[in-house]
Amino acid sequence: MATIHVDEIKALARRAHGDPQLRERLFADIHGDDRSDAVHAAWTLTHLPHIDNVHIATHREELVQMAITTTDTSLRRLSLALLERLDWNINGDPSEYYMQLLDFCLTHMMLPDEPYGVRALCMKLSYQLSIPYPELLGELRQSLLLLEPSDLGAGVRHTRNKLLKLLTP
Numbered sequence: 001m002a003t004i005h006v007d008e009i010k011a012l013a014r015r016a017h018g019d020p021q022l023r024e025r026l027f028a029d030i031h032g033d034d035r036s037d038a039v040h041a042a043w044t045l046t047h048l049p050h051i052d053n054v055h056i057a058t059h060r061e062e063l064v065q066m067a068i069t070t071t072d073t074s075l076r077r078l079s080l081a082l083l084e085r086l087d088w089n090i091n092g093d094p095s096e097y098y099m100q101l102l103d104f105c106l107t108h109m110m111l112p113d114e115p116y117g118v119r120a121l122c123m124k125l126s127y128q129l130s131i132p133y134p135e136l137l138g139e140l141r142q143s144l145l146l147l148e149p150s151d152l153g154a155g156v157r158h159t160r161n162k163l164l165k166l167l168t169p
Contacts, residue, residue, distance in 0.1 A: 077115065
């Protein structure tokens with residue numbers, strides 16, 4: 001993998017913010033055959049200003065599919081980071097990919113072999129996705145209580161504790 005520095009990523013993100021074609025090329029690169037290009041493209045997209053979430057949202061379904069199907073941990077974490085930025089308030093019945101993501105997140109936040117970053121993002125997304133459904137919030141709370149704090153890294157433990165405070169009646 002060619003070394004690329006965060007300053008280069010941030011500069012590319014600034015360019016992509018004002019260039020819709022570059023933004024779309026970055027989304028296309030995520031699905032390319034070159035792992036290095038895919039990771040760099042996803043990393044760049046995570047540095048877009050939050051005003052660009054509207055553009056990220058147009059790729060929501062493909063980001064969900066990437067997150068739940070990729071075997072590449074970096075791409076999984078980066079796609080989850082992009083999804084975590086989005087508004088998940090829905091009107092009506094949830095789509096299939098919405099439920100697939102929720103199932104994935106509820107499962108993967110519990111897996112001890114999943115990297116801490118992925119687990120924390122899965123916890124945050126599980127919370128966001130469960131907000132419209134009080135019964136799911138209860139299930140999420142019970143799942144979080146099952147996680148032994150001493151077995152978690154500091155970031156995951158912080159995310160767990162923060163969510164438990166939000167979920168405690």
